[in-house]
Amino acid sequence: MEQDCIFCKIAAGEIEAEMVHEEEDVVAFKDINGQAPVHVLVIPRQHVPNLEAIGQLPDAVAKRLFEVSSEVAEKLGVDESGYAVRINNGPDAGQEVFHLHLHVMGGRKMGMP
Ligand code: AMP
Ligand code: ZN
Numbered sequence: 001m002e003q004d005c006i007f008c009k010i011a012a013g014e015i016e017a018e019m020v021h022e023e024e025d026v027v028a029f030k031d032i033n034g035q036a037p038v039h040v041l042v043i044p045r046q047h048v049p050n051l052e053a054i055g056q057l058p059d060a061v062a063k064r065l066f067e068v069s070s071e072v073a074e075k076l077g078v079d080e081s082g083y084a085v086r087i088n089n090g091p092d093a094g095q096e097v098f099h100l101h102l103h104v105m106g107g108r109k110m111g112m113p
Contacts, residue, residue, distance in 0.1 A: 002047040007099035011045040020072055025061045028072045028104070037107025038076045038083065042069050049098040051089045069104045078106030 001008040009015040017029035031039040073079045083106030088095040
């Protein structure tokens with residue numbers, strides 16, 4: 001766990017979040033500032049700051065991030081209407097939290113920015 005990482009603290013249960021899915025290595029919770037009717041963040045429990053560091057995750061965990069994204073979309077009823085899965089990586093993408101996370105967004109048309 002990285003000190004002062006808000007998502008590490010959410011994964012550890014030290015900061016509250018509206019959990020959507022929890023398992024051994026991956027958790028999903030509602031974005032605190034949702035930009036769509038469905039807006040969930042899917043994270044590995046292990047701290048990795050960005051995509052450049054994804055190789056630090058076991059392959060199975062990296063894969064689970066995508067599988068859980070799909071499962072969350074189904075659970076929240078947007079699997080058929082569709083949804084966007086987005087990673088903001090680095091300054092031009094506006095990355096604010098440096099713990100890798102996938103945004104799962106749906107419930108409205110999700111165009112390219
Ligand atoms: P980004 O790093 O650009 O992908 O943005 C970080 C995302 O995390 C934003 O959409 C925030 O609304 C969200 N966020 C920040 N703090 C929390 C929190 N405590 N609980 C849930 N979502 C959060
Ligand atoms: Zn972290």
